[in-house]
Amino acid sequence: MSEIDKDGNENMDVKPMTSSLASVAADAALGKRIPGGQPMGVGLEARGIHAWFGEKHVLEDISLDFWSGTVTALIGPSGCGKSTFIRTLNRMHEFIPGAAMAGEVLLDGQDIYASGTDVTKIRLKVGMVFQKPNPFPSMTIAENVLSGLKLAQLKVPNRDDLLEECLERAGLWAEVKDRLSAYGGSLSGGQQQRLCIARALAVRPAVLLMDEPCSSLDPGSTLKIEETISHLSSSMTIIIVTHNMQQAARVSDYTAFFLSDGGPGKMVEVGPTGEIFSRPKDKRTENYVTGRFG
């Protein structure tokens, strides 16, 4: 785990793959702002989020800010509401029958739940990668990457450039450039997941939500996805739910620990990843990150 020097600054060896840009952003954020503090006016801010499934209260009063250019990991045992929380951030939560929420999610200062909001525009800005790779099987690799343009009826001047750029950023270009017209389902699980990342990037989101993106992948593919995350983090806000604490330590700048004591899930602690893993303030966080439960 990370070392803390005598000034209390965290050594960034915790996440060796993070690009220097992201480190700078993280350092800047570290000194100046406490997560959960004042809104920045850019990025994504969750204010007092509650969530329900029917009568069941699953998430209680989560306030969390995400800054541009940072990776935030959400950790915690199963059923603590991490996935529910990130699904409130791009309004995917409401697809589940009986789902309800309270609170505000501000994207560039605008509440995405405000009445009169076009929810499809929100989802263009806040992209999502799911737990299970879900490329469209009726589409080729190229069609999959560009599917968002079709689905959201967007126009771009040069589709080929966008295709290459997105696959490049997702770390998949070299592997698929000779078979762009093969079907998406013909790729391996890890490649499919990177295809899904490329697909999400094609509509140029400012925020990317990742719901346990590596949980169904082998270690080699996981490593590739983590490299991809590190590259992307310089240009966008990434929020990743993970059960893998090493992964959280490797890829994220901030970590939030969620816990449910049988009731609704709450956020126990949030802070720079190094601190959460080396000197958490809360005993329950310490127990979790050191593997004493969960």
Added chain:
Amino acid sequence: MSNDVIAPKSIPAKRELTTVPRFSDRVFRGIVTGGGFSSLLILGLIFAFLAYQGFSVLRSQGIHFITGSAWEVVTDDSGNIIASDTKFGLAAMLIGTMLCAIIAVVIAVPISVLTSLYLTFYAPPFIKKIMIAVIDLMAAFPSILFGLWGFFILMPSVEYWAKLLHKYFGFIPFFKMEVPIYTRSPFVAGVVLAVMIIPIITSVSREIFSQTPLDRIQAAYALGATRWSMVKAVALPYARSGVVGGAMLGLGRAMGETVAVYTVLNVVYQVNWHVLLGAGGNVASMILLKFGEAGPQEIKALMAAGLVLFLLTLLVNSLANLIVKSSGGKGR
């Protein structure tokens, strides 16, 4: 390089993979196998019965049985059938069967697909519940009632539509009219059949649409899809082959429908391609029409007609299967 001969690795013979099932499993297997084969057996017996009964007629009429259109039983003074003059020909009825069924499917499929899309992706739960109940009820409705409805209620208004079709699409051979007889036409029968097969196609399509994988639906929405673009990109490719299957079920029902067609259609033993003209027929309704007054020889001819209808349905279904398979299940 050495010339050592490397002993080929002996590849073992493949082992037989066996297991001794438990007694209870064997009993259940027997019951299930029996159930599975009984439907095949019943179908086979019906086929054999029709073939046995119809064989003599098929042999004496030869290819004329499906290419000829005359249906004449010629008897001598004492009531005996003169085989050489008696003609049994199904061509008009076969064409009528296909015509009515195709009209029905062409009308019913778009309505059914839209209905099932609405029910699956748009309808609020309580409307969905009511509509599903009503549609299922429609499927269980006796066909004579559809026939009566078609005769008394639909016919006058369809006449108006038929005239419109003729006026604006008369240049298409199918809509041509030489004699202005608009009632009791294949078009009217097709509309009645369409109403009858809508519940079947709707319920099959709805089942398929509701199985659209949630992760693909979510993937589309997460990319900023509107509901319609999600349906277009995800639900329709996924459900396509299932919807075609539903349409085939509907086509089969439409081809075999008897009473409703008998009620509305004017059975004429003459090949009629003009769907608006009040003349036509369908094999099943013709059998119903002739059955009451038929003598032993004609009964055999009707059995042979049933056999031909049976084979035609089989042929159409296999063709449809082939089309679905060759176009690939890549959406799944």
